[in-house]
Amino acid sequence: MSYPPFSRALLTVALLAATAVQAEEVHELEALPATELQASFVTATGGGTDVRDAPASVSVITREEIERQPVYDLNTLLRRIPGVTGGYGPVGEQSKIKLRGLDDKYTLILVDGKRIGSSADTNYRRDLGRQDINWISPNMIERIEVVRGPMSSLYGSDAMGGVINIITRKVSREWSGSLTANTTIPEDSDRGQTNQTSVNLSGPVTDSVGLRLGANVTRRAADEVEPRVNTLGDFVYNDGVGGAKDHSVNALLNWQINENHELSFEASQGVERSWSSKKTFGDWGDTVGEGFGAGRLTRDSFVVSHHGDWGFGTSRIDAYLNKFNNELEVGKANSEEKIVEGSLNIPFELLVNQRVTVGGQWKREQLTNTDTLGTVPVDYQGAAVAGADLEGDYSALFIEDELFLLDNLSLTLGNRFDHSDEYGNHNSPRAYLVYHPHPDWTVRGGVSRGFRAPSLKEGSAGAATNSGGRGCTSLRPLGYVTGECWMAGNPNLRPEISTNKEIGVSFDHDGWEASLTYFHTDFQDKIEYAPLGNFQGRWWTMLENADEARTRGWEGSTKVPLWANASWRTNATYMLESRNLSTGRDLISSPKLSLFSAIDWQITDRIGTELSANHVGKQRGLGTDFVNSYTTYDLTANWAATRWLTLNVGVQNLLDEDPRDDSTSYYVPGRAYFAGVTTYF
Template sequence: MPSVRTISRPRHLPLTLLGALLPMLAIASEPVTLQNEVITATQTAHSELSAPASVSVVTRDDLDKLPVYNLADAVKYLPGVYISPSSTYGRKEIRLRGMDSDYTLLLVNGRRINSREALVSNYANDFDLSSIPMAAIERIEVIRGPMSSLYGADAIGGVVNVILCKPTADTRAGIAYGYEHPTEGDSGDSHKTSGYISGALIEDKLLGNLIVEGTDQAAWGSDQTTSPLIDAAEKRQNASAYGSLSWLLDERQSIDLDLSYREDDRKGTWSNSGFAFPTNVQEMERSAFGLTHNGSWDGFNSRVRYYYEDVDLMDDSEVMTDLRGGRFSNVNQTNHTVDGQVTAFLGNHLLTLGSELRRTELSHSNNLGSEIEIDQQALYLQDELSLGQLDITLGARWDDHESYGTEFSPRAYGVYNLSDSWVIKGGVGKSFKAPSIAQSDPTYVEIACRGYCVTVGNEDLKPETATSYELGTFYQNDRLQAGIMFFQTDIEDMISTETTRLIRVNGQIVAADPVLTTYNQPHVRIKGYELQGNYLLSDRIGLRANYTYSDARDRDTDEPIRNSPQHIANLGADWQALPKLGLNLDYQYTGSQYLYDVARSGAFETGAFHTLSLGARYQATKQLTLNGGLNNLTNEKRDEVAQAVDNILMGRTLFVGFAYDI
């Protein structure tokens, strides 16, 4: 394993933040209303207060305040969330409660989006984060903590569920445009354009919508990079279209059809360990199709759906094609999913019963063997019941993986209602994550380490399993939200990477030294707490704050997990300065963490950094909205440790835009 310098355990940021939040409980006594409806935690409707999980919701209004180019931008100020530039060149990933992005399950309308098998982990999940047109989003629900009892593998850290806009009965249309300009460095300008139309094709019978979006972002150069020849952020050109039809069969039934298509092209000059500067070109095409039948019957609701996703990736990185004799990589991943669900009341029990069948097919030019096909199936049951002031949610899911056998994921959660506005909540759950094909197939070979090594799958890997606990309290009314949540996750057999000397398959050498492969890290523990509070000082001024402490460590060696800061804090203020003018200010603190340096073969501590952003929104007319502002207002830079591995923070950036709705 690579060496890690001993880390001193920093003191926690002041717990007086909690003292600033919880005394506010005495301020307000109005009963809670169903604010920011959440469905991801149970697949039934709850408020953030009553949901049996740690939840946050990003609304459409929140998305319109600042320039948002992908899911990472949309959720970066939420508690428990860390947006890590896990790979350089401006790519991002969503980490929840100190865990890697592989443990964050991404859903669209409750269905997983997944190009995990097509992309090695060095690419983060940025292609998945960028796959959804931001103009099509109605809201985003973030569940922090394990949800394998409903969603199966990959949900150890939590779930990000994107709810897309539904077709409307009345006719609506609009266009929007946004422009960003870095005030220092070379180029980096970004243009984003979108448009939508929604309405009834047949009155009270057939509704439809169409949303299109395009982004053109130039490569950005910075004097902070290890060489002036490489890009701090790559060039991106994206185009996407999303359309849906809702056929209202009668008052009880509907059939929903949705189609989406996206092209995502990337180009950047990378650093091959400082002695070569290859051009990296990646072009991804993603298409998806979904068909759903929803029924509302006497005493129960039903849902049956089929979802298809096809991902094609062309990878023409010079550092890889040169070492492969000029061949570039072609990858195709296809996902087929059929699932069904029934929800019904049985006495005072709300029962949810569901099943899922999923097939993943992978064809990869890096695969030395044949095409790979994996089948999975699952059955889950959930029970929601009330015992006086205590609401209990019990759930369990049985998964059968073709390669790794069966896994059982139970979960129990309780919400005790101290009043209509104040609850104590907590629970325990088990979860799992099966190795990806790239991690486990020894015939899968990929060049990595900036050309220094190759990655090869390990057929002896075991699935990761985790047990998670959380306990806290939450208060919510029309003016105030405040809470604290303590959490701990114990992971067994966490999949990590290490350098080995040689890899053989059937007695034949398939890769030369050095080789980067995967192994099971026996015991890892992540523990910490989250503080959060929102308060409306008046009808015009609102304040927001949250703080997350997360300590992620190997329990056997006491070494910290890399790319996992212990401290993250966010402060924000929203001010309706004039009837038509709204202002918002956001501050984010990211604590020190460890980054791995390939050239020095070790992990090194990089210091904390701060960002400050200012935004303005002006309602010029009923149809026309103008917005603008500055990101990274103070032009903050990361330290030399981060810059040495080309983890560059974009400097002060101006943004302006407009939206015109008919």
């Protein structure tokens, strides 16, 4: 089978490579330097710290890893990290990143320490909405920091499961930039092709003012697959996925007022467009899902930030606005959050060296959704909230003290005080100890409190969210068999509280690395859907506080030097439990074992390869999707042809693994080929 577009892409890459070789013969150039991991990890504490001393379970994805392959979706990179599950498939619940067995709504996503916001409550169905993680051009990303486990003591309600902080590249002192173009072609011609182009440019405007500009366009064509019918004659959904076109633009103006003070202004906009795949019911001839999940989602963000060095300490203050607008077929849905937050970091000595961070936050959230708010029938809900507008104000104060007790022993103590008019006051303390018994060994562990207040929609009596079936399984004891249901909010919800305990050990010597961590989280008042029944021809569930819930498991990683410039690294997560203790049901659908393993070989200064395996174990949780474990393999290669040109090629799902059986409805991508080129200027 021939693929003209792919052939043209390979031909273009070959011509560029030939040109690069000729240029190199004329002028000998040095190899491109490898990206170095920055020692300062800024997400786990009020101030930066070395990764080995971070008071939390942390991981870093470097610029080098991001550049190695086309990054249409950051989830494909994040699923490589221990403690992370999900990230397989381009859409739906299966695509979303989950930390330590918790739903994606428990993960706080930041860009340079600032909240990116959430579009979840603007969707008709929550599981159709994407995770808000791809609103920024990959060319602009310097690294991604991930903290696993509750970070409510620093970040508040949204960080109950962990934090993903995307760190962007700084404004260059000299004008420079990069342009990247990627294409991915599935081997199955019924699957959609993906193309991506991104650009980043930055440099000085004056001696004290710098400018950074970035843009990205990604387009995935819709699948055009015939329906798959199982042995029972039932139609199996999600055999194909719809198309999407995303674009984003970003501008950052940085003013270095003097050597101690910096002021920046940033504006960004992203637009996600989606349309359904082309599938039919065979003899019926009807299109399935035409317009289903389709829409146009826009995100606008405006930020003003100040960083200051006052001699006795450093400060940071951010004021920003995040807006989401989802154009529905009927009605409108938009959300907005205004945030002002700041912190002051002061090092001092009192008995021992210490570093104290104090700070606060004010946030106002607003939500309008005419498609899902004010739509619950009053028969069983009482006086449902009329109208489609919701609003809430929140404020917080926090303090963190890092005590350096010995050269090899540190203790971090912290607490955050959150207040809202709706849910009252809540404290989220934590204590964490990091000990180096030997320069090569680290022992770390701690206890932290997690806190999550219900979202505006979850706490509304008039809110209704549609589910395609996986969210309706609690109705089965009442006679529900299959199909969709509606899930109602509840104004009587209490905030969720969790207590997280973890302990781990790690080793790092001369290229050899190993780590193992046990985590255990107990929940009080966990928010889950409980069955209501059938009203006015519809099945209904409603959010309620479960008495108790628990997640626990192991996460580990290893890195082994193989030969010169080659290493083998493995990250694994084993979920022992993710369970509602009141009902006995699993909290989410997640694999018992997730494993990523890769062999990296830098063959020469210019040529590198990676052979990776991604194992998804037998699933815990809802339904029978992915009941069998499976492993996929990817092969990538990159060539720094010159100082200004890098080429990437590879094969995804090398063995064309397809683990689905008759009952499986999750999308599983088959073998695909990709090629990319990046030019630096």
